[in-house]
Amino acid sequence: MPFDSRTLDAAHAMAPDAQARALSRFLLFVAGLVWVMVAIGGATRLTGSGLSIMEWAPLAGILPPLTDAEWQRLYDLYRTIPQYQLMNQGFGLDGFKEIFWLEWIHRFWGRLIGLAYVGGLAWFWLRGRIPPGLKPRLLLLLALGGLQGAIGWFMVASGFEADRTAVSPYRLVIHLGMAFLLFGLLVWTALSLLRPRPVQDPAPAGLRPAVHLAAGLAVAAMLAGGFVAGIRAGFDYNTFPLMEGRIVPQGYWLLEPAWKNLTANVAAVQFNHRLLATATLAAAAWAAFLAFRRLPRGRVRGAVMGLAIAVGLQYALGVATLLAVVPVWLGTLHQAVAVLVLTGALLALHALRRPAPG
Numbered sequence: 001m002p003f004d005s006r007t008l009d010a011a012h013a014m015a016p017d018a019q020a021r022a023l024s025r026f027l028l029f030v031a032g033l034v035w036v037m038v039a040i041g042g043a044t045r046l047t048g049s050g051l052s053i054m055e056w057a058p059l060a061g062i063l064p065p066l067t068d069a070e071w072q073r074l075y076d077l078y079r080t081i082p083q084y085q086l087m088n089q090g091f092g093l094d095g096f097k098e099i100f101w102l103e104w105i106h107r108f109w110g111r112l113i114g115l116a117y118v119g120g121l122a123w124f125w126l127r128g129r130i131p132p133g134l135k136p137r138l139l140l141l142l143a144l145g146g147l148q149g150a151i152g153w154f155m156v157a158s159g160f161e162a163d164r165t166a167v168s169p170y171r172l173v174i175h176l177g178m179a180f181l182l183f184g185l186l187v188w189t190a191l192s193l194l195r196p197r198p199v200q201d202p203a204p205a206g207l208r209p210a211v212h213l214a215a216g217l218a219v220a221a222m223l224a225g226g227f228v229a230g231i232r233a234g235f236d237y238n239t240f241p242l243m244e245g246r247i248v249p250q251g252y253w254l255l256e257p258a259w260k261n262l263t264a265n266v267a268a269v270q271f272n273h274r275l276l277a278t279a280t281l282a283a284a285a286w287a288a289f290l291a292f293r294r295l296p297r298g299r300v301r302g303a304v305m306g307l308a309i310a311v312g313l314q315y316a317l318g319v320a321t322l323l324a325v326v327p328v329w330l331g332t333l334h335q336a337v338a339v340l341v342l343t344g345a346l347l348a349l350h351a352l353r354r355p356a357p358g
Contacts, residue, residue: 019129024193026120031186033113035339037106038179042335044106045229046328049099050167051083051159053107058149062111064104074100083165110152114145131193141185148178169230169263176226180219180342187343191350198353204294208352210287211304215345217283218311221276222338227263229335233270234326240319243271277315280341284311287348303351307344314341 044050054077055061065071075096078084088095121138124130130138155175158168228234243249249267261268288308295301317334324330 020131020193020196023124023129023131023134024190026124027186027190027193030113030117030120031183031190033109033116034179034183034186035336037109037113038176038183038339039332039336040102040106040109041176041179042229042332043328044102045172046326046331047099047102048083048087048166049102050106050156051081052078052096052099052103053156054078054081054160056153056157058111061104061107064101071097081160082163083159087165107152110149114149117142117145134189137185137189141182141189144178144182144185148175148182151175151178166232167230169227172230173223173226177223180222180339183339184342184346187346188350191346195350198351198355203300203352204290207287207290207294207304210283210290211307211345211348211352214280214283214287214307214311215349217276217280218341218345221273221280222342224269224273224276225335225338227269228273231264231266231269233266233273234322234331236266237270238322238325240322241274243267243274277318281311281315284308300351303344303348307341307348310337310341310344313337 053061053074055074065074071093075093078096088099121142125135151171152175155167155171158164158171159166237243237249241247249271251265251267252271253261253265254267255261255265262272263269284307288305291301291304295304314334314337317330317337321327321330321334
């Protein structure tokens with residue numbers, strides 16, 4: 001997710017510090033909205049609410065149903081899909097309203113993010129407060145935000161197919177991954193405005209590779225967690241650290257072709273998520289050890305230590321969620337804290353980035 005910040009370095013040198021700080025605060029505010037969106041999305045998925053709205057109406061859908069006739073129309077639409085017929089048949093209009101409101105809030109929050117970003121971008125743009133060279137990246141973020149909305153509907157539509165009671169796990173992972181990408185780009189750009197010049201080399205031997213490894217493993221664990229969520233793999237093997245008394249569960253290679261085990265086999269998907277999470281914890285702990293032993297107190301050491309703390313917290317939450325058989329509140333918190341881990345990784349990577357040549 002990190003990328004070359006030399007353009008930002010030059011831009012920041014030409015822009016007043018106050019303008020750069022104001023723009024960075026705006027981007028961090030939008031990133032915070034995305035963070036909340038990820039948490040709401042987790043709750044929507046865990047409660048099975050995501051398929052309750054069967055229409056793609058970016059403008060008309062801003063308002064919820066205002067009449068009994070409109071509520072009944074939407075309920076009748078919902079009763080045509082497999083999720084209702086196989087899981088929620090007969091739960092009535094009141095039951096439908098309960099799942100409808102969470103999905104409506106999820107979509108409304110997405111629209112709110114779009115409006116906040118467009119409004120803020122226009123304000124900075126029209127007043128000439130965007131550093132030269134940064135406009136293309138801000139427009140890219142706008143385009144990716146619009147694409148995320150389309151991906152969201154692409155994901156939801158998969159849940160209307162015959163014999164499906166949930167969305168496609170592949171589309172869910174794409175949607176989740178795009179949310180992480182948007183959040184990462186927002187935070188990285190804001191950090192580069194606030195701190196355009198990296199620390200001087202040399203960093204302690206092995207620290208950069210350790211942080212890069214921890215960050216890469218963390219992202220891989222998050223995406224693997226998307227498949228855990230997509231096939232509800234967290235509701236099986238609710239013991240830790242063993243899975244039915246084994247380190248590697250039976251049936252790991254149950255499916256054919258073999259690659260399908262990585263995304264559709266409950267045993268393999270949950271084991272892979274555990275393995276990646278454990279590797280992330282080990283890499284983050286090693287990076288923290290190196291930083292603590294070889295760096296003085298300061299921003300860089302604090303960022304690396306913060307990453308390790310975030311990973312440790314997320315690991316503990318993951319185990320608790322598994323042992324408690326995925327209660328909605330704990331599963332939602334687990335997904336939200338994944339963004340904290342991503343934030344910690346971005347802070348550490350940004351603090352340790354190499355100075356630009358020259």
